[in-house]
Amino acid sequence: MKRLIGALAIAAVATQLAAGQPEGAGAQWTNPGGDAGKTHYSRLSQITPANAPRLGLAWMAELGTTRGMEATPVMVGGVLYTAGVAGRAYAHDAATGRLLWAFEPQVDMQLNRTACCDMVNRGLAVADGKVFIAALDGWMYALDAKTGKVAWKTDFIENRAKGDNSTGAPEVAGDVVIIGMAGAEYDVRGYVTALDLKTGKIRWRWHVVPRDPALGPQERPELDAALKTWDPKSRWDIGGGGAPWDAINYDPETGLVLIGTGNGGPYATSKRSPSGGDNLYIGSVVALDPKTGAMKWHYQETPGDNWDFTSTQPMVLTHVKLDGEDRPVVLHAPKNGFMYVIDRRTGQLLRANAIARVNWASGVDMKTGRPNLTPESSDYTTGPKIVFPGTPGARNWHGAAYSPKTGLYYGAVLDIGNLIFMTPGQKPLKARGLNNDAALIFTTDVGDAVDTLPPPLAAQVKALPSFAEAVKNPGTAQMRALDPITGKTVWAADMKGWQDRSGALVTASGIMVHGNVAGQLVVRNAANGRIVKTIETGTSILAAPMTYTIGNTQYIAVAAGWGGGGFPFVPRYGAAYTRVNANRLLVFKLEGKGKLTPPPRLPALTVAPAPPAQAPGVTPEVIARGQGLFFANCAICHANRHRSITPDLRRMQPGTHDAFRQILLDGLLVPGGMPRWNDILTPADADAIHAYLIDLQAKTRVEELAKVKAKKPLDGPALTILSNY
Structure with a gap:
């Protein structure tokens, strides 16, 4: 019966946008974004700003791992499905927390070496009586939703001699499940793969960048067009990057699947494609036919990416009134600092506004859709540059919420930059190794770091026009409510530091919920950002919360655990610094009486032990x-x-x-x-x-x-x- 209910729920969400039904998730939360548009918005209204202070723990599950937790759970048919470290999956009774099954893939840990940002996983998909999850080493698993047993598994990595890995959530689009891959800092040529939902057979593959023309014709005509935007003497051996490691949305209204693509590799355009060029299709949103993989349209947000500005950040599909017309749009805020409003039928750019400090461009030309580059964006192979936003991005993987009721976009926004520099000359290929060929120092550290650099380089940095500003105002992290049409901030709440970012949930009743590195689940009034409830969990929270109902009870659930981008750099505050990083699934309800036991405290710091003597001959x-x-x-x-x-x-x-x-x-x-x-x-x-x-x-x-x-x-x-x- 539960399986039947789940199948009906999935069918309903697949037609939600097309049929013009109300946006947002209802009793169930059928994908990591909640509904077909991945709005992270719920129509549920039992929990309100007025009664949220009565929230308490309903149940808690220890997941047995200690790395980053980035996925939002999925609830279908009374079962709460959670994606965990490196592609683990868990199924719990959504009302009681009883573990129904757990799955752990056998992962080739060599791929851990090319996962730039921890052994994370950003979610699973539920369809056709199966749970689909991609493991870190690039195997897609279809699990029986009732038992967790493997129905099929498929290796979707194209070339295992390269640095490909997988950290993203799969997306079901009709009779295929689509998955991207990661590794653009290494030696990869980005692609997405579509697998048959029932058998796991690979149906098609779409590459982000063209291949070395010396290897023969391109696989698709759109890659012939892309090839013209690359130097014939590009670093084809490194692959070009473009890895679409997240942000895959199936749009049932248009029948298209939208893909956000990654950064170029190496980072500097002058090293990747010496004569320049837009380097299609890195830093883009592309629309593909899910049946064939043929490209229908593209919009490049960061032509010729020079700064690690991925476009793999979460997309929201919705409708807005714009210029007197109801438009089906995608709202997208990638790393590069702009909020884009794009017509999802055609790829036409409708709006583009900065949401953080941006000095690589002064704005976007609405006639051409191209950014207006500034001198600050010039090639840092000729000398150091301070660039805003930094490589962590004005926005990153943390799920954003959009409320059609308020018309606001809720999400973490980071306002820091990078000092970027490198040594001259091309470097040899490092197989399955870092090939980004750049040194990065965040502006939060640049004032302290500058005098540790070689004196000539330090002098160059101090002479930069942006250096004084970066030292005076190194940056902030905030949870914001934004007007997506204008990019203006309606309200903002300061977070502790640049690592303190998390995903968001918003509901029709007017609550906005997010976590923080301090180990708190924070409930705010969505209208003004005021805190109405803070729950001390003892575990850092980065993932976006979700909500669902069982019977007459509304629950809020979140996966907790520190990790992800910057995972080695645990901040000197909060739960990530003081307690064991025990991964947990936390579920709350009104009048919840469960006991929320925090993880153990870490031992006090002690002086580094004496090392052994150096080996003979060490100079x-x-x-x-x-x-x-x-x-x-x-x-x-x-x-x-x-x-x-x-x-x-x-x-x-x-x-x-x-x-x-x-x-x-x-x-x-x-x-x-x-x-x-x-x-x-x-x-x-x-x-x-x-x-x-x-x-x-x-x-x-x-x-x-x-x-x-x-x-x-x-x-x-x-x-x-x-x-x-």
């Missing part, structure tokens, strides 16, 4: 080489901070030092999520990295002993620097 040159290898390959995960969900390598114990080669090269700790590196690094490379870390640990110990003597805290500021140069 300053070896240590410097090890530092370069560390920042090129390891720093993206190992930030070496006092608190992180990856080990602080300044605090290695004797046994870890003894087994360093086996861990790094041979995969000794693969079961714990640490991949082996013997396909890229040699024993001499491993020894050089180890020498650097021994040197770093010794220096850290000296510094921390001095802090103890001076009665200063050990947890001083650490710079957020990501580099590959």
